Structures are given as structure tokens and as C-alpha cells.
Amino acid sequence: MRYVFGPVPSRRLGFSLGIDMVPYKTCTFDCVYCECGKTTVHETTRRQHFESIGPVLDEIEMVLSSGRRIDYITLGGSGEPTLNVQCGELIKEVKARTDIPVAVLTNGSLMPDEKVFRELLLADLVIPSLDASLQEPFETVNRPVSGILAAEVADAISRFVRASRGQMWLEVLIVAGMNDADEHIEALADTIRHIDPLHVQVGTVERPGTEDWAEPVSEPRLAQICSTLGPRAVMIGGPSRDLAGDSTENMTERLLALITRRPCTIDDIESAVGGKRPVLLGKLEELKHAGKVNRFEHKDKTFYIGSRE
Ligand code: SF4
Incomplete structure (x- = not known):
């Protein structure tokens, strides 16, 4: 999309x-x-x-x-x-x-x-x-x-x-x-x-x-x-609701759609995309190796951002 x-x-x-x-x-x-x-x-x-x-x-x-x-x-x-x-x-x-x-x-x-x-x-x-x-x-x-x-x-x-x-x-x-x-x-x-x-x-x-x-x-x-x-x-604070029940394929697509538009912590991603944290972290590592995601530290927090290429 x-x-x-x-x-x-x-x-x-x-x-x-x-x-x-x-x-x-x-x-x-x-x-x-x-x-x-x-x-x-x-x-x-x-x-x-x-x-x-x-x-x-x-x-x-x-x-x-x-x-x-x-x-x-x-x-x-x-x-x-x-x-x-x-x-x-x-x-x-x-x-x-x-x-x-x-x-x-x-x-x-x-x-x-x-x-x-x-x-x-x-x-x-x-x-x-x-x-x-x-x-x-x-x-x-x-x-x-x-x-x-x-x-x-x-x-x-x-x-x-x-x-x-x-x-x-x-x-x-x-x-x-x-x-x-x-x-x-x-x-x-x-x-x-x-x-x-x-x-x-x-x-x-x-x-x-x-x-x-x-x-x-x-x-x-x-x-x-x-x-x-x-x-x-x-x-107002950050997003707090959960979305569940997507296939892994949809989850990856939504994860990328989310972090390509703004940097997110794993907490943000978990509450926005749904899915289990270890699965999300594994997916983020995979995407990082594929050059689609970058990880960086900012004020003691780890953020993920999608590549806009
Ligand atoms: S610079 Fe960013 S935050 Fe400011 S109005 Fe434009 S899109 Fe919104």
C-alpha cells in the first residue's frame, strides 16, 4: 500500500x-x-x-x-x-x-x-x-x-x-x-x-x-x-490500544507503514501493531538486516524507523 x-x-x-x-x-x-x-x-x-x-x-x-x-x-x-x-x-x-x-x-x-x-x-x-x-x-x-x-x-x-x-x-x-x-x-x-x-x-x-x-x-x-x-x-499521551489477529504478512506491512511515518519504540509498535514482543523484535531485526529499518538510541530509549527509500 x-x-x-x-x-x-x-x-x-x-x-x-x-x-x-x-x-x-x-x-x-x-x-x-x-x-x-x-x-x-x-x-x-x-x-x-x-x-x-x-x-x-x-x-x-x-x-x-x-x-x-x-x-x-x-x-x-x-x-x-x-x-x-x-x-x-x-x-x-x-x-x-x-x-x-x-x-x-x-x-x-x-x-x-x-x-x-x-x-x-x-x-x-x-x-x-x-x-x-x-x-x-x-x-x-x-x-x-x-x-x-x-x-x-x-x-x-x-x-x-x-x-x-x-x-x-x-x-x-x-x-x-x-x-x-x-x-x-x-x-x-x-x-x-x-x-x-x-x-x-x-x-x-x-x-x-x-x-x-x-x-x-x-x-x-x-x-x-x-x-x-x-x-x-x-x-494526551501515546497510543494504548491493541490490535490483534493479523497474519504475519499483514503485521509486517503494518509495522513498516507505522515506522516509516514516525520513529517508534517497541512499546509503541506493540500497542499499534499487535503481536507478541519477541516476534516483533525478531521481525524488526530481520527488516534491519534487509536494510528496511534502522535502530537508534535517543534519550535512553531505543527507536525504530523505516527506510523511506
Ligand atoms: S512540520 Fe510536521 S508536525 Fe509540523 S505541521 Fe508539518 S507535518 Fe505537522
């Missing part, structure tokens, strides 16, 4: 079938914590026609016909999905094939564009991220393409809540020393009050990202930030 991965248990969406909407690594941001790696030549705000959506729909139909549990079909992947000019069309086509709700994970940067705004209204759930409402921490953490303004993004998110009748959750990621100062959090809390989203999910750095020096805030500080951000803010 080239465009579709999962379903994997997601901390937000239950069993989520992920759809990669843009080639690696196409984004309007270059977040310091991005688990997909650095945005380089593809850092852009220009929406593009990538490949035809036919093969994406074929892959989705293949997974749907397997009868596996899927709670959401989620547009996201290794970059910003709304950069794909066929985003709205894909949502429509998926909804014509299934009643499973469609979610979009977006950094919100293109939501001020009316066309993107209307396309996102076709989805059942939109989850934009907003790590800062002041321009300075926004630029430090998210490193957007020049010209993207935090205030305009926040304003579009706020209009979207009203237009979509609330089918929007907000996601906030806090990085120690970058967007965690009291004045950053108080400004963000004001903005969130104005946006009035259904939920606010607040996390911190959990896995190796683009920058080695991007550090998490402590759990007590994260709890304090959550309480400042208001009654709808909750702390």
Missing part, C-alpha cells in the same frame, strides 16, 4: 485508517518536533496536483473490504494534507463509498484560504493544531513559510468552529523553552476562549523529532498549562 496505512490505534480517533495526502515531506511548516523529519525543498504554501486520487480510493476500498474495524478515515500523513488540491474531492469520494467518518489533521495554515475552508467543511471532523497564538513562539516552534500569521490562522479556525457547528477539536503541542512561557500560554488561552472548540488536546514532545534539542515539558507543567487553557483542555 502506497497511500494508505493502518488502521492503527490512535490516541485521538480510535482505529484510524491513515491516508498520506502529500509526498514526503511537503508542508507549510517545519516544526521543531515533527516526527516525520525536516521539511526541505517542499516547504511551500502553493497547493498542488500530486497524483490522481484513483489509486488512493482503490487502496481505501481494499481495506474497507477486509472488514477490519475502522473508526475514522484520516487525511494526514507526512506533511500538510490541504496542500493537495484534490483534498475536497477525495473527502467527497470517500464519503460516497462509506459511512465511516472522515477526519482531517491539519496545521491550519491554509484555512484562511476560502477554498480550503470550504473543502474542510466536507469532513466530519477537523483537527487543526495551534501551538501558539503569538507570532514569536509560533515562528520559533512551527517555523512556517514566511508570511503565515498566527493571528490569521487562529481567526480562520475560529470561523471554522462556527461554520462547522463545532465538529472541530484543537491540538496544542508544547515544547520546553519555546512556547511554554506564562505569557505564551495566557495569550493562547485567550485565543482558545474565543475559538471555543469542542475539545483541546494538549501534548508535549514524546518521540525524536526534527530537532534533537526540542525537549518536552514536565508532566506537572503540562497539567498546569492544561488548566490555564480552560476546562475543555485535556492532556
Whole structure:
């Protein structure tokens, strides 16, 4: 499968079938914590026609016909999905094939564009991220393409809540020393009050990202930030649910689909892919010898990442 991965248990969406909407690594941001790696030549705000959506729909139909549990079909992947000019069309086509709700994970940067705004209204759930409402921490953490303004993004998110009748959750990621100062959090809390989203999910750095020096805030500080951000803010952690019953072949495919998109510990892999730990470790060793997986140490933890070749 080239465009579709999962379903994997997601901390937000239950069993989520992920759809990669843009080639690696196409984004309007270059977040310091991005688990997909650095945005380089593809850092852009220009929406593009990538490949035809036919093969994406074929892959989705293949997974749907397997009868596996899927709670959401989620547009996201290794970059910003709304950069794909066929985003709205894909949502429509998926909804014509299934009643499973469609979610979009977006950094919100293109939501001020009316066309993107209307396309996102076709989805059942939109989850934009907003790590800062002041321009300075926004630029430090998210490193957007020049010209993207935090205030305009926040304003579009706020209009979207009203237009979509609330089918929007907000996601906030806090990085120690970058967007965690009291004045950053108080400004963000004001903005969130104005946006009035259904939920606010607040996390911190959990896995190796683009920058080695991007550090998490402590759990007590994260709890304090959550309480400042208001009654709808909750702390989120890693995936915790189990998927079982796949054949070894499917397990390998899903394992590779998972770790090619982000670095994972064996705990992450076990809870996302299912299967017994010794079997998974044996499979990872095999894939490492075949040059398909790399293993590395980061802050006293062992991570696995799939080769993108
Ligand atoms: S975390 Fe999301 S918004 Fe940030 S660079 Fe990665 S893909 Fe883009």
C-alpha cells in the first residue's frame, strides 16, 4: 500500500485508517518536533496536483473490504494534507463509498484560504493544531513559510468552529523553552476562549523529532498549562490500544507503514501493531538486516524507523 496505512490505534480517533495526502515531506511548516523529519525543498504554501486520487480510493476500498474495524478515515500523513488540491474531492469520494467518518489533521495554515475552508467543511471532523497564538513562539516552534500569521490562522479556525457547528477539536503541542512561557500560554488561552472548540488536546514532545534539542515539558507543567487553557483542555499521551489477529504478512506491512511515518519504540509498535514482543523484535531485526529499518538510541530509549527509500 502506497497511500494508505493502518488502521492503527490512535490516541485521538480510535482505529484510524491513515491516508498520506502529500509526498514526503511537503508542508507549510517545519516544526521543531515533527516526527516525520525536516521539511526541505517542499516547504511551500502553493497547493498542488500530486497524483490522481484513483489509486488512493482503490487502496481505501481494499481495506474497507477486509472488514477490519475502522473508526475514522484520516487525511494526514507526512506533511500538510490541504496542500493537495484534490483534498475536497477525495473527502467527497470517500464519503460516497462509506459511512465511516472522515477526519482531517491539519496545521491550519491554509484555512484562511476560502477554498480550503470550504473543502474542510466536507469532513466530519477537523483537527487543526495551534501551538501558539503569538507570532514569536509560533515562528520559533512551527517555523512556517514566511508570511503565515498566527493571528490569521487562529481567526480562520475560529470561523471554522462556527461554520462547522463545532465538529472541530484543537491540538496544542508544547515544547520546553519555546512556547511554554506564562505569557505564551495566557495569550493562547485567550485565543482558545474565543475559538471555543469542542475539545483541546494538549501534548508535549514524546518521540525524536526534527530537532534533537526540542525537549518536552514536565508532566506537572503540562497539567498546569492544561488548566490555564480552560476546562475543555485535556492532556494526551501515546497510543494504548491493541490490535490483534493479523497474519504475519499483514503485521509486517503494518509495522513498516507505522515506522516509516514516525520513529517508534517497541512499546509503541506493540500497542499499534499487535503481536507478541519477541516476534516483533525478531521481525524488526530481520527488516534491519534487509536494510528496511534502522535502530537508534535517543534519550535512553531505543527507536525504530523505516527506510523511506
Ligand atoms: S508536525 Fe505537522 S505541521 Fe509540523 S512540520 Fe510536521 S507535518 Fe508539518
